[in-house]
Amino acid sequence: xxxxxxxLAPFRWLVSGALLLFHDGLAAxxxxxxxxxxWTLAIIGVVLALRAVLLPLFLAQVRAQEGMRELQxxxxxxxxxxxxxxxxxxxxxxxKEQMALYKEHGTNPFAACLPLLLQAPFFLAAxxxxxxxxxxxxxxAGLAALDAAQVVQFDAAAILGAPLSASLLHGGGEAGAxxxxxxxxxxxxxxxxxxxxxxxxxxxxPGSALDPAGRLQRRxxxxxxxxxxxxxxxxxxxxxxxxxxxxxWTLAQQLVMARRA
Numbered sequence: 219x220x221x222x223x224x225x226l227a228p229f230r231w232l233v234s235g236a237l238l239l240f241h242d243g244l245a246a247x248x249x250x251x252x253x254x255x256x257w258t259l260a261i262i263g264v265v266l267a268l269r270a271v272l273l274p275l276f277l278a279q280v281r282a283q284e285g286m287r288e289l290q291x292x293x294x295x296x297x298x299x300x301x302x303x304x305x306x307x308x309x310x311x312x313x314k315e316q317m318a319l320y321k322e323h324g325t326n327p328f329a330a331c332l333p334l335l336l337q338a339p340f341f342l343a344a345x346x347x348x349x350x351x352x353x354x355x356x357x358x359a360g361l362a363a364l365d366a367a368q369v370v371q372f373d374a375a376a377i378l379g380a381p382l383s384a385s386l387l388h389g390g391g392e393a394g395a396x397x398x399x400x401x402x403x404x405x406x407x408x409x410x411x412x413x414x415x416x417x418x419x420x421x422x423x424p425g426s427a428l429d430p431a432g433r434l435q436r437r438x439x440x441x442x443x444x445x446x447x448x449x450x451x452x453x454x455x456x457x458x459x460x461x462x463x464x465x466x467w468t469l470a471q472q473l474v475m476a477r478r479a
Contacts (some may be wrong), residue, residue: 227362229343234362236264237347254375258459261348261382265463268340275336292319337464339460348456352383352390380457396455401446403458404450410465411446417472450469 240263245251249259273438293316300312347362354361355373364372376422378399384390386400450458 230362233343254377335461403462407462407465408446413471414469417476
């Protein structure tokens with residue numbers, strides 16, 4: 219086990235344990251335990267639980283963004299003072315004064331990245347669990363909190379003829395059903411991300427595109443949909459369910475904040 223695998227091991231247990239908890243809870247209220255829809259709802263439950271836990275961080279992010287908006291007039295005045303000065307010393311001085319201004323007001327231009335970074339180990343763990351199920355099923359092994367029987371059950375679970383362990387690139391189940399679901403979820407999660415980023419940008423003050431956070435947000439607007447499109451080809455449907463649900467939550471959060479702004 220390498221270092222990265224060791225770091226992610228507890229996250230795999232948390233994700234798989236939560237998945238099992240939601241699955242068993244749904245089965246207890248009457249949903250078929252072996253159904254792909256039951257496992258799909260369990261995956262969505264994991265996403266909702268995780269994002270609810272991270273909600274305080276999102277609110278802290280919003281407060282940081284509000285602080286940045288209030289700071290924009292002073293930042294613009296500072297940038298105007300360096301207008302036309304492109305030498306390295308001036309750029310370094312501008313960056314230093316900007317960081318001092320952020321520190322003075324207790325805000326951080328990169329606070330928007332924090333929730334995404336904190337979600338990363340959970341997403342990676344979810345990817346390892348959901349994509350590792352076919353291998354574990356073939357070898358008759360368990361996977362983190364899932365025992366061998368539960369692994370086999372998940373591996374056989376399908377929605378509309380498409381196994382949750384199937385992917386657009388590697389196939390599995392009915393090819394048409396897999397393609398339809400995979401492409402559909404890729405489009406939905408990319409659209410959610412674009413709309414969420416646009417909602418973030420709609421709350422920005424004029425001139426904020428010049429600060430580091432503004433530039434980052436605009437890059438993400440174009441880069442992330444491409445990441446989803448490329449990555450979605452490789453990811454199993456179970457991972458796409460996780461990612462789509464997470465992006466839908468993100469969009470809902472940003473739309474709520476846009477209405478409040």
